Amino acid sequence: MISRPRVFVTGLGAVTALGLGAEALWQAARDGRTGVQEIALPRTANQLVKRAAHLPFFDAASLLPPEIVRSTDRFAQMAIVAAREALADACWPLAEALGPRTAVLVGSSIGGATTSDIEHFKFYQTRERTDPMTIPKVMPNAAASQLSMAFGARGMSLAVSSACSSASQAISLGLMLLRQGVAERALVGGSECLITPATFRAWETLRVMTLGECRPFSSGRDGMTLGEGAAVLMLETEESARARGVRPRAELAGFGTTSDAGDIVRPDAAGAAGAMELALADAKLDVADIAYVNAHGTGTILNDRSESEALRRVFGGRLDKLSVSSTKPVHGHTLGAAGALELLITVRALESGIAPPTLNWLGPDRNCIPDPVPNVARAVDIPAAMSNSFAFGGINASLILRRA
Numbered sequence: 001m002i003s004r005p006r007v008f009v010t011g012l013g014a015v016t017a018l019g020l021g022a023e024a025l026w027q028a029a030r031d032g033r034t035g036v037q038e039i040a041l042p043r044t045a046n047q048l049v050k051r052a053a054h055l056p057f058f059d060a061a062s063l064l065p066p067e068i069v070r071s072t073d074r075f076a077q078m079a080i081v082a083a084r085e086a087l088a089d090a091c092w093p094l095a096e097a098l099g100p101r102t103a104v105l106v107g108s109s110i111g112g113a114t115t116s117d118i119e120h121f122k123f124y125q126t127r128e129r130t131d132p133m134t135i136p137k138v139m140p141n142a143a144a145s146q147l148s149m150a151f152g153a154r155g156m157s158l159a160v161s162s163a164c165s166s167a168s169q170a171i172s173l174g175l176m177l178l179r180q181g182v183a184e185r186a187l188v189g190g191s192e193c194l195i196t197p198a199t200f201r202a203w204e205t206l207r208v209m210t211l212g213e214c215r216p217f218s219s220g221r222d223g224m225t226l227g228e229g230a231a232v233l234m235l236e237t238e239e240s241a242r243a244r245g246v247r248p249r250a251e252l253a254g255f256g257t258t259s260d261a262g263d264i265v266r267p268d269a270a271g272a273a274g275a276m277e278l279a280l281a282d283a284k285l286d287v288a289d290i291a292y293v294n295a296h297g298t299g300t301i302l303n304d305r306s307e308s309e310a311l312r313r314v315f316g317g318r319l320d321k322l323s324v325s326s327t328k329p330v331h332g333h334t335l336g337a338a339g340a341l342e343l344l345i346t347v348r349a350l351e352s353g354i355a356p357p358t359l360n361w362l363g364p365d366r367n368c369i370p371d372p373v374p375n376v377a378r379a380v381d382i383p384a385a386m387s388n389s390f391a392f393g394g395i396n397a398s399l400i401l402r403r404a
Contacts, residue, residue: 053332097152227332254283297326
């Protein structure tokens, strides 16, 4: 049997409500500091939810060339900044093109929401001239295409849009490409920037957002908190990493993805469990090998209950001894970018031997996991870890990391 190549994470980059940089995100997740803050949206009457993990500090003009700023939406701008950091972390010379053996796969749930909101408002209300770059800005593949152009990556360039599983599925596809020899390297991740007046109101009407604190797996939980941001990881085959003399941060060992093929918004524990089981099988690991799970953990009633049931199906009695936490109270639910942010945190958890906490936990809920690393980080030996993403549309994705 021909052995498949091992695939490593060699670089990390992020832009989140915690600031610029992967380390800012990790330190906040580890230390239990939130990026959620008050938000007052323009042109909005009777705003119900007053808090989000947004990025008022992000100034693209100070970070990117003017020609890129003029032709990109914020979601693509954030992706470029995160990718630049990931490449630097992977010791790739930024002046050197990534070339034809590098793929780019970026997930986003919506794409250029900021531009869409501005241009629709202009069309219907102010009658100002439409930005001629509107279409290139809003298209969901804009981030992937802009990364390819910015860094000279001439391999496959692909946008993945599968709601909250977008980034995790983009990362999974990157793993597949490298294993199949289609590419030697891949920039993978997700970017989302959708905290706009109309989109925020749409989420309010779904009644899944909390008016207070996001409390995954906790008693008294009543909803999620929206966030925005981007995270990009550099993946390389073992051969590529060794040839460049780069120290891998972790091995991306396995993935699993399923579709509930059921309700568009109601999660199904069987589908989520199936994705986790496929990921374990793909990584050739047993449940006993997993020491930490970064859960999807949105803080909504149904999601946390369903994910808890799925975890119980997969891990059985070992679940009570397993460190499982959700970091969404730190960075918000960034939808199409969530899987990338959370995998980045999982890489750092594995490296440091620390399971980050689940913030705002008040006490156990009989329908949820009993011990989601509540409120304070925990030292854990983590030879292997799992990161879960479960999306509207019944799309489930699980990723597994192993020490390099």
